[in-house]
Amino acid sequence: MSIQGIYTIKSNCALTADVFKMVLEGDTSAITASGQFINIQLEGRFLRRPISVCDYDETTITIIYKVVGEGTEQMSALKAGERLDCLVGLGNGYDISKSEKPLVIGGGVGIPPLYNLTKRLIANGQKPIVILGFNTKSEIFYFDEFKALGCEIRVTTVDGSFGTKGFVTDAMDSDYDYFYTCGPMPMFRAIESVAKTSGQFSFEERMGCGFGACMGCSCKTKDGYKRICKDGPVLVREEIVW
Amino acid sequence: MSIQGIYTIKSNCALTADVFKMVLEGDTSAITASGQFINIQLEGRFLRRPISVCDYDETTITIIYKVVGEGTEQMSALKAGERLDCLVGLGNGYDISKSEKPLVIGGGVGIPPLYNLTKRLIANGQKPIVILGFNTKSEIFYFDEFKALGCEIRVTTVDGSFGTKGFVTDAMDSDYDYFYTCGPMPMFRAIESVAKTSGQFSFEERMGCGFGACMGCSCKTKDGYKRICKDGPVLVREEIVW
Amino acid sequence: MVDLSVNFCGMQMDNPVVPASGTFGFGKEFKDFYDINILGSFSFKGTTKDARFGNPTPRIAECKNGMINAVGLQNPGVESVIKNELPELKKFFHKKVIANVSGFSVEDYAYTCALLDKEEQVGILEVNVSCPNVHGGGMSFSTDPACAAEVTRAVKAVTTKPVIIKLSPNVTDIVVIAKACEEAGADGICLINTLLGMRIDTKRRTPVIANKMGGFSGDAVFPVAVRMVYQVSKACNIPVMGCGGVSSAADVIEMMMAGATAVQVGAANLVNPFACKEIIEALPAECERLGIERISDIIGVVD
Amino acid sequence: MVDLSVNFCGMQMDNPVVPASGTFGFGKEFKDFYDINILGSFSFKGTTKDARFGNPTPRIAECKNGMINAVGLQNPGVESVIKNELPELKKFFHKKVIANVSGFSVEDYAYTCALLDKEEQVGILEVNVSCPNVHGGGMSFSTDPACAAEVTRAVKAVTTKPVIIKLSPNVTDIVVIAKACEEAGADGICLINTLLGMRIDTKRRTPVIANKMGGFSGDAVFPVAVRMVYQVSKACNIPVMGCGGVSSAADVIEMMMAGATAVQVGAANLVNPFACKEIIEALPAECERLGIERISDIIGVVD
């Protein structure tokens, strides 16, 4: 069950040229799964901005966001101590009961929700291999943080400036029994075409509400329509209509 | 010639339950006469708020305003150090070349512009008598400040709780050769019906721009139409169509 | 104590605040945020004869002080609404609900309304005529007085419940349409639905919304809504349900003074799920500030 | 270097930014703030055959993200404009100006345009048809395609200058009206004029504006303007001057991608007298950010 609350910014700093990490303090009791998101109200913007939970504990939520437009630009200028109205605990999140040795595959700003997911998989005794795809070395973020979780991390860069040259799919040749992914649509299509197992994809869609009321974010699945914000953002491979 | 500038709030404090005084710091070179006004941009409000200059010097502008709606409410919560975008030096202001022994008559929040006017009249060697009208004692503001200017001050209150009981017109029985007034329309009508000399009235009107561009504030005068914001707010008794 | 109650088309409501169709689903998503029995009533998601997926996504675009939606009447169809949604709703909402009905032919409307007429939970039928008429070259029923009247008559013929017609603001003369509905037997008018708007993604050089254009609503449209509520309530003798850009108690009062008997809140619910609760809680103080003892006294008080 | 120049109806402009009629007077009030020769051009205050005082005050109401005006076409009349305003303007504005003309009969329009046709400072005649037709029961010329076409023909007959017709958005089908004007010989279309809106002073229980209703404009109306510019530019073969809610360089680009060849800025000038200057200065960087080398390349680029 999602909640609305006022969260205090503890920190907000750049990880790369246009990717920022913000830590929010407040009630996190509504977060029940990795891959859920929060919906942030920004002064002077009509709609809220949906951002995945990258990590959380009893009192803080960490988010990582890329500046792509006016709202995220505005977020990047917020200072510690400022307060934000957020809806928290939105979406279904990843179901981690399905795997033993999964691949966790992230591309660009699809990576953040996979951090808490990986942490949780490890805590649960599963053995994830994490593949992180970036365009180039200077855009890499959270590599050390993932490393510190103690599982295998593979990085791909399109230009080969770090790790394997190529796409995340160029690093998928291992034994795995499942996969969890978040990232851009072209990456999803590539994974869909090579993946050997079942898995879960986390989708993005423009949202009116983020909590299931407006039908703004619907998508067709093999099991009928689903709302990305409420029945998603995570969909299982088998139900997705590409 | 009016200017646009960013002004820093030096102080902002209550004079009565709903009347506040704000001192702004910035370029005051555009102010050339008593009775001119500034037009203040407030965060989140589409139109600016016109407020008379109560007093000014080389670097500061003092305004006095009553909380009557959302904009003035918002102004009352502003703190020293905050900055405001203002258009400054708007309107014609009072022409003080016409009198030797004038009455200066203000009602409620019509009083502020008369403070600088009175100061200027005295500096100019004229001998103003100031009549300030309020509803009741608790609403009186700037009495001491006017007093300190060293001219005769008469206060009227509708309920008689201070000074003469009644209206400003009940304190007008003296020798005078001209008058300057600012206040509500009923007061203007009363003055118009008893005044024995020529004089100047300062009007209010809802404004689109405040600098003469939109024709939002026009009024008919005997000399054709005038814009309250540019050709006014001060009109001479003889030209006014009541 | 301020009396907030109003009577809209015979439906007694504790207060005039009604979430607008399409922004409140079938109530489920909001009951987790607050007890929705505090509402005057609510208008459920536009329901059609058959289930509809609606338009392709993206369906939502942000605007300064508003949003555009092109949901396209996604709903499970009237049979499913009656079989699944209404029984579910009954568990947590104990007042009569407003049934918002859409259609693409006069028969569609009559069919859907005839079924909903039998539902004891439904207090009022709200007929959204801002839909393209497939037999009329795709022109909306709401742009032609004769079409709007025809829908009104067809619906009135199949129900004994009060019928209100929800009008589109995208017309030259709203009064002509409203009067045609009144003459055809409408018990009330609801307005406004969304203004037709568009935003462009300048990076991609495409419309933001897959459907290109969509329905613009939210704070920005309030002055247009107030104007139309005023015009229609002065011209007609049936009550008006005001809607469009309402997000505060002050807005509710302004809309009622313009002529609305009850007031719907749309997009504001999406941005702030507590919008209606906060408005209802703020209304008594706002009324007191303005010297209003019974909110029903101010309906259409402006000349 | 980004090329900001555009050619609108044969008028070569350094940039597409044009202050809208009624928000820039005859330029005088703005020349004290900045050198207005940086503008593409500007559209002067709506001018009529005879001098007009306009409507009673209050004429202005504030809205969330916009304003309502009911100035009522106050202007000194065309003779005085030609005798006093244009010579005055010549002293500080060295480009061609757009002459905004209003009228209350077809003859009015023709009379005023015939006089302005002789003025070498006038580059384009912008005919505002959002005025009540006194011979047509007060209905606006802009709500009927035949009326709008009649005005267009009458004006075209008395001038060799380009004629653009400025349309009201308060219509069911803007495309029908625009096409009627095109067929009648219009060289371009300007849209949108203001939406009809209303605000109420809830303390006094009266409309804020003496005239009750008025023209709503400013940021809030932008999505409606973008939509109409898009619809009309797709349907017509004559250039469109976009207008409505523009207040930034990004808005100008969005409006042009929707189909506008040049873009007018209205209410924004009133709130920020430097609005157009700031937009013109921001345009090159905004174009670079979006990979635009020549701004004229993006006109109507959206499918």
Ligand SMILES: Cc1cc2nc3c(=O)[nH]c(=O)nc-3n(C[C@H](O)[C@H](O)[C@H](O)COP(=O)(O)OP(=O)(O)OC[C@H]3O[C@@H](n4cnc5c(N)ncnc54)[C@H](O)[C@@H]3O)c2cc1C
């Ligand atoms: C479930 C979910 C989780 C997300 N998690 C993250 C994350 O962890 N990190 C991150 O950087 N980004 C994330 N995004 C994308 C993020 O929401 C957008 O980048 C952001 O809303 C852009 O806002 P803006 O004001 O900067 O852009 P603008 O283009 O100015 O925004 C205009 C409107 O479009 C919406 N919008 C624009 N891009 C997107 C998008 N890609 N998805 C959804 N709405 C969009 C905005 O919310 C706003 O309503 C997520 C999106 C969704 C749906």
Ligand SMILES: Cc1cc2nc3c(=O)[nH]c(=O)nc-3n(C[C@H](O)[C@H](O)[C@H](O)COP(=O)(O)OP(=O)(O)OC[C@H]3O[C@@H](n4cnc5c(N)ncnc54)[C@H](O)[C@@H]3O)c2cc1C
């Ligand atoms: C030339 C001039 C000088 C003024 N000087 C002073 C002064 O020194 N002290 C003072 O307290 N007040 C003064 N006023 C009145 C002051 O402008 C209004 O009280 C103020 O704008 C109200 O804003 P609000 O947001 O609180 O009210 P709201 O009612 O919320 O405002 C809504 C809109 O109406 C306008 N408005 C409301 N009341 C008035 C009014 N009386 N006159 C003009 N516009 C109005 C607002 O500016 C705004 O655009 C002056 C007005 C004018 C025209």
Ligand SMILES: Cc1cc2nc3c(=O)[nH]c(=O)nc-3n(C[C@H](O)[C@H](O)[C@H](O)COP(=O)(O)O)c2cc1C
């Ligand atoms: C996402 C969304 C979906 C809507 N769906 C419907 C609908 O199904 N039926 C209907 O009559 N109106 C629908 N509307 C219109 C609203 O009920 C309301 O008339 C309009 O949004 C204006 O009110 P607002 O400005 O408060 O949003 C919808 C509006 C939105 C924002």
Ligand SMILES: Cc1cc2nc3c(=O)[nH]c(=O)nc-3n(C[C@H](O)[C@H](O)[C@H](O)COP(=O)(O)O)c2cc1C
């Ligand atoms: C105060 C004011 C006066 C206006 N006067 C005229 C006019 O005389 N002639 C005209 O064609 N449009 C007039 N307009 C309409 C504007 O030119 C413009 O079409 C409209 O305001 C929409 O643009 P905006 O949203 O940028 O203000 C006026 C608008 C305002 C705000």
Ligand code: FES
């Ligand atoms: S965003 Fe409203 S239902 Fe998903």
Ligand code: FES
């Ligand atoms: S307020 Fe615009 S002309 Fe006076």
